[in-house]
Amino acid sequence: MFKSHSIIIAALLSSALPYPVVADEPPRVLVIGAHPDDAESAAGLAAHYAAIGSEIMLISLTNGDAGHHEIGGRPLALRRAEEARRSGQIIGAPYVLLDNHDGELSPNWELRKRLIQMMRRFQPDVIITHRTNDYHPDHRYAGVLVRDAYTELSVAGNVALTPYLKKFPVLLYMSDNFERPYPFTPDIAVDISGQLDTKIDMTHCHVSQMYEWLPYIRGQIDQVPESDADRRVWLAESIRAEARSTADKYRDVLIELYGAERGKAIEFAEAYEISEYTLHLSEEKLRALFPFVYSRP
Ligand SMILES: [Zn+2]
Secondary structure, three states, rough: OOOHHHHHHHHHHHHHOOOOOOOOOOOOOOOOOEEOOOHHHHHOOOOHHHHHHOOOEEEOOOOOOOOOOOOOOEEEEEEEHHHHHHHHOOOOOOEEOOOOOOOOOOOOOHHHHHHHHHHHHHHOOOOEOOOOOOHHHHHHHHHHHHHHHHHOOOOOOOOOOOOOOOOOOEEEEEOOOOOOOOOOOOEEEOOOOOOOHHHHHHHOOOHHHHHHHHHOOOOOOHHHHOEEEEEEEHHHHHHHHHHHHHHHHHHHHHHHOHHHHHHHHHOOEEEEEOOOOOOOOHHHHHHHHHHHOOOOO
């Protein structure tokens, strides 16, 4: 069952209206993850936005200084900052790491205030983050922090010296497989078949994670290929598998959005849930925010 957004979207796609709309400028996009490599989960969507000229900023709320079995602290944080910088560069986006310790994120007022300031200054149209159901406390608290900051973006009296937002962005949650207290419920599924290589390239920048730490904790360190090219091929397999599984899992949403013929054929996808705190999205607004979905023939 899908929420009203999907119904609106389906109505839009079946209408005979030509796709107008992107207002004056393409949407401004903030992707906010807990760690430097989390934003890459939304790299397909971010690449779509990059292609239409959006200003994009990727943010990690921690410096990633605990994500390794052999190094840590400042050397790891610096290494990950450089990996992140190179990843963001691929879509022309700055990748900002806040200097909070990995594994120690907490939903405190100081950090929420910082986020309110960053969000207001950037003036996003779209914000993408974690759901708050995730197994990892940093991911959970990132979701809480973003959600709580989001609700205060237009409250003039909070963080009063940073001008409040007069237009309210849409808040999207990245997909996950956690069931409790409620499972991820997609409103939008995006064909990322043409963006998959960009997603792989961005993720490939995170050498310390993709080829060292994550294989280590998964007991796969002996499977990691030696050369850079072989590593990318190895990594691509898992990214393709995940994007294919997302497309299959949310096939009905793809069909709703892209029509039966195209929707059935989409091989790789990302899916997003629109936060229920987002204000009602008009048809025009939806078209402006997701033009690569709505401009499909
Ligand atoms: Zn993470």
